Amino acid sequence: MKKLRNINILLLVSSIILLAVLGSIFIITQENANLFNTPKMTTVSAKEEKSILILHSYDAVYQWTNQLHSGIIEQIETIEQTSNYKITYYVEYFDTKLHYSDEYFAQLYEELLMKYGDMAIDGIILTDDNAYEFITKNRETLFKDEPIVAIGINNLYTVEEIQPLTTVISDKVDYDRAFKEALMVNEDTKNIKVIVDQTTTGIYLKKELEKTLEPYSETYNVEYLDQYSYSDLQRVLYEATPEDLIFYSVFAQDANGKRFNPTYALRDFSEISSVPIFCFFEYEIEDGGFGGYVVSEMTYGKTAVETLEKYWSGIDLPSIIQDKQLFKFSIYDYSKIKRYHITEASLPESAVLVNKPPSFLDQYGLILLFFSIIMALLLMIIAHLMAVNKRQTVIEEKNSEVIDLSNELMDTQKELIYMLGNVIEVRSLATSDHVKRVAELSYLLAIKAGLPENEAENLKIASALHDIGKIGVPEKILMKPGKLTKEEFETIKTHTKLGNDILKSSKRELFEMARIIAYEHHEKWDGSGYPRKLKGESIHIYARIVAIADVFDALSSKRCYKDAWEREHIMEYFNDQKGKQFDPRLIELFFLNQEEFIEVRKKYSHKEQEVV
Structure with a gap:
């Protein structure tokens, strides 16, 4: 079993590691291997607000303009991530490839004045000559005091021709x-x-x-x-x-x-x-x-935003x-x-x-690195588990005799309990079959009541000592064929306390279970039992189960002081005592499965009269 457990552990660890590998591959794939290229964020208490107006000479349909704009936006996002600026930007496309007239530029002027005349703008980016020439012409009334960066400029200007707060980034193809x-x-x-x-x-x-x-x-x-x-x-x-x-x-x-x-x-x-x-x-x-x-052109766009940042x-x-x-x-x-x-x-x-196309190493290099590390760890774990398993095998081989001896001692303990229970029952004019029947009946009722298999099995063994306290009761009382006097019955009742005293010194699980049964199996559901007048579920479930099994077998068996009861009479008695002497839920289970209980009694009955 231990070897099997080690193999299961190995399989579990291997599965976890393989899942980790798959998870790593998924993350790497999703992030496109950019896990280590995340821009470093600057921790700040408050961002400084900035606004940029972007004026393009041409429409966004032109790739040149589109790429310039992409470079601008990419750099704005980078600055926001790495600096103390929170940037808002506005965009206008003049589309001067299709519209180029004085009337059109006059209309543009009015629109820009209406939209941005009263707005605080911290910087303006102009792309290509037409936008630059338009703003230069109207600088006195439009954006007089705002810094301007112009990119993609073909015409050559002298320094004297360029207005203050303006930087022109020349677009000259080499x-x-x-x-x-x-x-x-x-x-x-x-x-x-x-x-x-x-x-x-x-x-x-x-x-x-x-x-x-x-x-x-x-x-x-x-x-x-x-x-x-x-x-x-x-x-x-x-x-x-x-x-x-x-x-x-x-x-x-x-x-x-x-x-x-x-x-x-x-x-x-x-x-x-x-x-x-x-x-x-x-x-x-x-x-x-x-x-x-x-x-x-992307670099042009990025440089324009970098230049504005320098102005700020x-x-x-x-x-x-x-x-x-x-x-x-x-x-x-x-x-x-x-x-x-x-x-x-x-x-x-x-x-x-x-x-x-990326090479295999370019595409999967990081994944292979992760996989190699995980595989190395997996091999180390496997080697460790194999070493542990080898040591465990040696230990198991050395301890096999001890384990066998322990099992033999446990079996001996069970036999001694049955033997002791039989001795007690014989002394009280019962037979050894009574001990076996009570044990089997208790086991069956425990299973029906929902107790785990191992607990029900232990209850079957421990039930054999339910009357161990009768060792301290005089034989003349135990063997008296007639009705007991009040004083004699009080003496009989002491067997529950005697049983508790005999068994309480042991710390073994079976004997602790036997002590509970011996001490409480004469308690009654309504509190009228002995020795402590416990009531309801304050009586341990073990004692409540054995009480029913004991009484059922006693009523069904012939004794020196009585004949065996008929089945109908027994069922009437249990029905009458449901909720009084016995746990009503257990009695219901007993009634629902009475045929099984009858069969158990028959199986372990020999000479005694049985219920038909």
């Missing part, structure tokens, strides 16, 4: 480095082709590109794809060869004047193109661009921030690398690969 890096990746280049349109933005960008590409025209054939219809441009891309280096600048309108969503256009071009399409902005990678040395801290800031390296990175789409069979070795060492 075209030269972008082309040099692309040529390093595509060593077979003979033709440089740039996708650009004839919109106002396209014309401006083409001029910027021409300045950069003029020196390259001596070595490469440079072509601007601004004279093609949409379908013709698709054909050019489809027929491109490794000798063609394709760059995407902007495409919102073809040569026929048909307008397109730049995001969808780039996706179409990327799907049909036979060569990778390099781009200048990070967001264009998600739209199908291959990548390159690109501007990170009283730090002196320059009017212009123009760091070519601050917002530009070498970023490439891994899926396009595989599609166009480009080797990673041809990319710059600092290149970042996006959309790259």
Whole structure:
């Protein structure tokens, strides 16, 4: 049994550990392995309220604007988690790609004045030139004293042209480095082709590109794809060869004047193109661009909020921030690398690969670490349990004889109790069968009353000593065939106290149970019994059970002073004494199962008259 228990313990521990492993895997999966990257929270008594107004030149449908905004919001959330600021922000989209007129800007002015004229604003972020120029023009009446950070600005301004409390973060693409890096990746280049349109933005960008590409025209054939219809441009891309280096600048309108969503256009071009399409902005990678040395618009957005925070801290800031390296990175789409069979070795060492499926170790490394630790602990526990089990086996083998001896002593103890009970009953002119019957009847009634099996079994053994006190009663009284005198009956009654005195010195469970039975089995439910006139449930359940078993067998048996009673007479007597001499609940159980009690009596009856 102990070996089995150890195995069960081992299985339980193993199950718990496996559940811990599964729980760890679930947590890691749910948290995307960011358990250790949670921003540190600053404990503060109260947050300082700040408000930011974000004014975008273009609508959120444009990826450039959308990514700038995402960077702004992400940095606001970071600052709230790591500083003493509670920031509320408001957003307006001017949508000047579709609406650009004096009337439209006059309407914008009135709306902003109405919505924010009387509101306390702690800082303003402007994205792209149109919003910056609009606010600069109306600064005296709109947001005169609020710090302004402008990002994504293409036009070059001098320090003198920038108003006080304003910082402009210039948006200048490093075209030269972008082309040099692309040529390093595509060593077979003979033709440089740039996708650009004839919109106002396209014309401006083409001029910027021409300045950069003029020196390259001596070595490469440079072509601007601004004279093609949409379908013709698709054909050019489809027929491109490794000798063609394709760059995407902007495409919102073809040569026929048909307008397109730049995001969808780039996706179409990327799907049909036979060569990778390099781009200048990070967001264009998600739209199908291959990548390159690109501007990170998310970084622009984050820097704008960081700059405002410096204003709030009283730090002196320059009017212009123009760091070519601050917002530009070498970023490439891994899926396009595989599609166009480009080797990673041809990319710059600092290149970042996006959309790259994580390796097995990248994806499950932390899980494997957890699993390895848990498995090591599991093996240690198993080894420990095996050692304990081995020691336990040795102990069990050494103690087996002791256990057998203990069981033998227990059996001997039970036999001695029965033998002693038989001696007592014989002395009082009963037979040994009476002891056996009372024991079996008590066991049956105990089970019916809901006592546990082991407790009912012990009650069966202990009941044999219910009349042990009769040892101290003179034989002439015990064996008297006729009716006892009052004095003789009082002497008989002393056997309950004598039984208590005999058994009370033992601390054994069986003898304590026997003492209770010997002392209380003549108490009556209504309190008229002896020796202590106990009443109801103050009489121990053991004594109440044995009392019924004893009386039932005594009435059913022939004695020197009486004949055995008939069954009907016995049942009438018990019914009459229900709630008087006997526990009424136990009597009901006795009546409900009387056939079983009769069968038990018959089984252990030999010479004595039985109830029929």
